[in-house]
Amino acid sequence: MPGTTWLAKLRAGLAACGLLAVAACGGASSDDGGPVKVSVWAWYPEFKGVVEAFNASHKDIQVEWTNVGTGPDQYAKLKTAFTAGKGAPDVAMVEFQQIPTFIILDALVDMGEHGANEDKGLYAEWAWSQATDGQKVYAIPVDGGPMALMYRKDLFDQHGIPVPTTWAEYADAAAKIKAADPNGHIASFGSDGGWINGLMWQSGCRPYGYSQATAKDQVKINLTAPECKRVFDLYGDLVEKGLMAKDPFFTADATAALDSGKYWTWAAAGWTPGYVAGSLKNTAGKWAVAPMPQWTAGADEQGDWGGSTFTVTKQAKNPKAATIVARELFGKSKPAWDIGLNKAFLYPLVKDVAADPAFTGKAYEFFNGQKVNEIFVPVSNKLGEFQYTPFQDFVFGELNDRSAEAMSGSRSWDSVLEETQKNVVAYAEQQGFKVSK
Amino acid sequence: MTRSLPITAPAAEESPPAGPVESRSRRRSRRVTAHPVAGALFVLPFFLVVVAFLIVPLGYAFWLSLSSKSLATGVRFSGFDNYVRAFTDPLLLDGLLRVVLFGLVQIPIMLGIALAGALVLDAVTTKFALAFRLIAFMPYAVPAVVGALMWGFLYSRTFGPFADLPTLVGGDPIDFFSVSLLLVSLGNIVTWAWTGYNMIILYSALQGVPREMYEAAVIDGATPVQIALRVKVPAIKQAISLAAIFTVIGTMQFFTEPAIMARFAPQISAGYTPNLYAYNQAFAYSDFHYSAALSFALGFLVFVVAYAFVFVNRRRGGRK
Numbered sequence: 001m002p003g004t005t006w007l008a009k010l011r012a013g014l015a016a017c018g019l020l021a022v023a024a025c026g027g028a029s030s031d032d033g034g035p036v037k038v039s040v041w042a043w044y045p046e047f048k049g050v051v052e053a054f055n056a057s058h059k060d061i062q063v064e065w066t067n068v069g070t071g072p073d074q075y076a077k078l079k080t081a082f083t084a085g086k087g088a089p090d091v092a093m094v095e096f097q098q099i100p101t102f103i104i105l106d107a108l109v110d111m112g113e114h115g116a117n118e119d120k121g122l123y124a125e126w127a128w129s130q131a132t133d134g135q136k137v138y139a140i141p142v143d144g145g146p147m148a149l150m151y152r153k154d155l156f157d158q159h160g161i162p163v164p165t166t167w168a169e170y171a172d173a174a175a176k177i178k179a180a181d182p183n184g185h186i187a188s189f190g191s192d193g194g195w196i197n198g199l200m201w202q203s204g205c206r207p208y209g210y211s212q213a214t215a216k217d218q219v220k221i222n223l224t225a226p227e228c229k230r231v232f233d234l235y236g237d238l239v240e241k242g243l244m245a246k247d248p249f250f251t252a253d254a255t256a257a258l259d260s261g262k263y264w265t266w267a268a269a270g271w272t273p274g275y276v277a278g279s280l281k282n283t284a285g286k287w288a289v290a291p292m293p294q295w296t297a298g299a300d301e302q303g304d305w306g307g308s309t310f311t312v313t314k315q316a317k318n319p320k321a322a323t324i325v326a327r328e329l330f331g332k333s334k335p336a337w338d339i340g341l342n343k344a345f346l347y348p349l350v351k352d353v354a355a356d357p358a359f360t361g362k363a364y365e366f367f368n369g370q371k372v373n374e375i376f377v378p379v380s381n382k383l384g385e386f387q388y389t390p391f392q393d394f395v396f397g398e399l400n401d402r403s404a405e406a407m408s409g410s411r412s413w414d415s416v417l418e419e420t421q422k423n424v425v426a427y428a429e430q431q432g433f434k435v436s437k
Numbered sequence: 438m439t440r441s442l443p444i445t446a447p448a449a450e451e452s453p454p455a456g457p458v459e460s461r462s463r464r465r466s467r468r469v470t471a472h473p474v475a476g477a478l479f480v481l482p483f484f485l486v487v488v489a490f491l492i493v494p495l496g497y498a499f500w501l502s503l504s505s506k507s508l509a510t511g512v513r514f515s516g517f518d519n520y521v522r523a524f525t526d527p528l529l530l531d532g533l534l535r536v537v538l539f540g541l542v543q544i545p546i547m548l549g550i551a552l553a554g555a556l557v558l559d560a561v562t563t564k565f566a567l568a569f570r571l572i573a574f575m576p577y578a579v580p581a582v583v584g585a586l587m588w589g590f591l592y593s594r595t596f597g598p599f600a601d602l603p604t605l606v607g608g609d610p611i612d613f614f615s616v617s618l619l620l621v622s623l624g625n626i627v628t629w630a631w632t633g634y635n636m637i638i639l640y641s642a643l644q645g646v647p648r649e650m651y652e653a654a655v656i657d658g659a660t661p662v663q664i665a666l667r668v669k670v671p672a673i674k675q676a677i678s679l680a681a682i683f684t685v686i687g688t689m690q691f692f693t694e695p696a697i698m699a700r701f702a703p704q705i706s707a708g709y710t711p712n713l714y715a716y717n718q719a720f721a722y723s724d725f726h727y728s729a730a731l732s733f734a735l736g737f738l739v740f741v742v743a744y745a746f747v748f749v750n751r752r753r754g755g756r757k
Contacts, residue, residue, distance in 0.1 A: 072720075072721065075720070075721075076720035076721070079719075079720060079723045080719075080720070082723075083723070083725050101723075104508050104509075105508075105723055191703040216509060217509035217510065246703075248700065248701065248702075248703050250700075251593075251700060251701055252590065252593060252595065252596060253593050253594060253595045253596070253701075256595040256596070257595070390508055391508060391722065393721040393722060394721070394722055397706075397707045397717070397721065400703060400706075401703075401706040401707060403703070404703035404704045404706065405704075407703070408615060408616040408704055409616075410616060430507070431507045431508040431509055432507035432508065432509035432510040433508070433509045
């Protein structure tokens with residue numbers, strides 16, 4: 001009877017996938033003898049080609065990719081799925097700062113059990129240390145965001161303003177820019193927790209510490225160290241003097257301001273050129289990249305903003321196959337990195353790819369032929385260890401909200417980090433952590 | 438006068454004195470007892486939907502709210518601890534206060550405009566009125582997310598037409614996302630989206646008012662304004678309070694506009710409105726238990742406020 005088969009199929013489908021988890025339906029399974037199917041959630045640009053390259057080169061594993069939203073949108077769905085106990089994909093794209101959060105939610109598989117420790121030498125050390133906890137491998141790095149200073153070379157040259165090499169010179173340049181163009185600003189303070197975090201990282205600030213392997217319920221939070229505070233002192237001063245604008249990043253206003261000469265610089269990440277090149281049509285070719293200004297003249301302190309990894313979730317039906325997918329979607333795959341570098345403009349955390357002359361020697365039209373990776377690659381190589389908390393959304397949210405209060409004048413700039421520290425410690429203790437400074 | 442007959446007839450039938458209604462329902466209940474299975478079958482689909490999509494989720498959320506989850510130590514049963522925490526959480530209380538202040542200003546303005554519009558539509562019977570009715574209703578058809586995004590652009594200093602208006606007379610450009618203007622900017626979006634909807638509700642109610650009442654008022658020498666304020670408004674009091682209750686409930690659940698506008702306005706913090714706070718607790722901080730408690734507490738408050746509103750309204754109506 002065809003009717004019963006149809007009903008049986010429907011019933012089996014509903015039971016396997018859950019009524020509301022249609023998107024994640026059809027995880028790893030090879031009961032019909034065909035290739036193992038591994039579901040992947042990711043929002044990389046141009047990712048379709050990467051998936052096709054993987055599927056073409058793997059006979060026994062096939063990737064089924066879904067883009068369920070960028071960053072927070074995807075995390076919201078992941079957290080719901082982990083709470084519900086079903087509905088998560090086998091492999092999920094996760095940014096570095098979120099890894100401890102998903103570890104403590106017991107959402108990630110230790111890929112070390114499936115041989116992922118072999119990849120240790122393949123990736124930039126700082127990235128590998130953020131993706132792992134001792135011998136446990138929770139994530140496979142893909143792309144990073146080493147920071148450098150994008151600036152309008154034409155305007156700096158035209159007005160004879162030297163490109164700042166220290167943050168003190170940066171403040172001087174801000175005043176000169178205002179004098180040269182009353183509508184101009186050296187940059188915008190974007191109230192983006194990840195960006196602020198990158199600036200603090202570059203200042204030598206190491207505000208968080210957490211290792212589940214060492215102690216699940218202990219966390220270090222120290223946002224009030226002098227290296228952290230001086231970032232807010234400098235930027236707060238620039239904003240208060242009207243030398244720095246207040247537009248949030250990635251809005252139409254901020255992009256228009258970048259493209260109209262209203263902003264002269266942006267302390268940006270390795271992925272930023274790829275992101276902005278398409279939307280800054282008027283000023284293409286007028287930008288250049290310089291190393292980040294230093295807090296001490298002649299120093300070489302660097303920071304990172306963003307970057308992402310592949311993780312295997314605890315709901316993966318075939319963690320071994322999922323680990324292979326996480327390791328090899330990008331990994332050493334040449335076709336994947338061709339797309340990643342030339343179409344998606346990712347900054348590669350695979351050391352060999354980053355060191356390849358095809359990458360370091362690549363001249364960008366947007367930067368008037370400048371080989372900007374000659375600046376980004378040494379920054380990434382210089383990055384040391386940096387840890388995040390297992391509740392980084394809360395910390396970034398606090399940094400955003402308290403900075404926004406300072407920008408609107410309802411809070412003094414030098415109290416932003418103190419208040420953030422106070423609130424984060426209270427939250428951590430409420431969540432059952434022992435907090436050290 | 439040709440219009441009055443078909444309109445008054447159904448209106449009279451729909452709001453008769455209590456007697457006929459009772460007898461009709463008695464008749465119906467007798468029929469139900471005669472065919473209990475058929476009756477149950479008719480109710481069943483609706484009942485199933487209510488159980489699956491209302492009762493069960495509510496029960497599950499309430500059960501969730503009785504446990505606490507801490508990231509470090511896991512889930513434990515905690516009774517009403519989450520509710521104690523909610524009602525002493527400064528972020529929630531700040532958000533509540535903000536929403537209440539917002540409602541106190543925005544709701545009267547919006548319903549006032551809607552009522553005025555409805556009265557005008559009822560008095561004017563030209564083709565223009567028909568077009569106006571459609572145009573006023575249109576924003577309601579725009580999804581709230583799209584509306585909020587659209588206004589985000591209209592408020593923009595680079596792309597919007599309004600921000601630079603004061604510079605024409607030598608003033609400073611307006612920052613619609615500044616702390617002092619943010620609630621006004623949000624209120625404007627909500628008013629834009631919902632005024633037409635409320636106008637149509639009130640206009641439909643006006644259609645049901647017996648036209649003879651207006652004729653009587655005209656014979657008594659009432660001016661059009663007096664008719665509008667002394668005859669029409671009291672006649673649709675029920676509809677006005679219904680619209681007000683819906684609006685109060687909607688305001689307490691204020692979420693979409695601030696959630697979308699947060700991209701443009703960093704001043705919209707994680708706890709800007711209670712609903713936004715509950716969302717962030719669940720989907721950013723993975724505390725579904727506390728989020729459930731917040732939602733329940735908020736639902737309880739909405740219930741209390743709405744009921745108090747109905748109660749006060751009925752008392753006032755009774756006194757008159």
